[in-house]
Amino acid sequence: MKFTRTANANWKGTGMDGAGTISTQSTTLNKAQLSFKTRFADGVGTNPEELIAAAHSGCFTMQLSFLLSEQGFTPEDLNTEAQVTFEDGTITKIHLKLEASVPGISEQDFQDTATKAKEVCPVSKLLKAAEITLSAVLL
The missing domain is CATH 3.30.300.20 (K homology (KH) domain)
Structure with a gap:
């Protein structure tokens, strides 16, 4: 069995002040928030x-x-x-x-x-x- 799954990340701005989204092929994640805070502190979104x-x-x-x-x-x-x-x-x-x-x-x-x-x-x-x-x- 062989298959490929995809996800997409989009980022705008600098690493610390910018923000982005991440989406998955299944749309379970659909433009989920991604930011410095969601990665290195507490914030709404994923990392x-x-x-x-x-x-x-x-x-x-x-x-x-x-x-x-x-x-x-x-x-x-x-x-x-x-x-x-x-x-x-x-x-x-x-x-x-x-x-x-x-x-x-x-x-x-x-x-x-x-x-x-x-x-x-x-x-x-x-x-x-x-x-x-x-x-x-x-x-």
């Missing part, structure tokens, strides 16, 4: 780090559900928070914080499967330059 966190948490969680299904488990709930750390002009770390309810799975099988999902999810592969860690809690 690249938040979008990376959304992409990574979504990809990892879907990958995990596929791997669990292949093993015969049906997850009741998979909830993943991706914490993207931006430090001195670089994204230095991503921590995936997973809480899951998967009936019938052992703790060891759950940990092994979650770790494999982190390693093989396409966004994890893309982001290998950053340190990506995982803490997984089976409820």
Whole structure:
């Protein structure tokens, strides 16, 4: 399977005083605000780090559900928070914080499967330059 997805960012003005928008092909994001404040302070809108966190948490969680299904488990709930750390002009770390309810799975099988999902999810592969860690809690 091969496909291409697109997003568009538009910016007007300087880095600190300017503003922009970001839109996605699906229009889920449609001219969402982008600015210095939304990236480095508090403001209404989004930022690249938040979008990376959304992409990574979504990809990892879907990958995990596929791997669990292949093993015969049906997850009741998979909830993943991706914490993207931006430090001195670089994204230095991503921590995936997973809480899951998967009936019938052992703790060891759950940990092994979650770790494999982190390693093989396409966004994890893309982001290998950053340190990506995982803490997984089976409820």
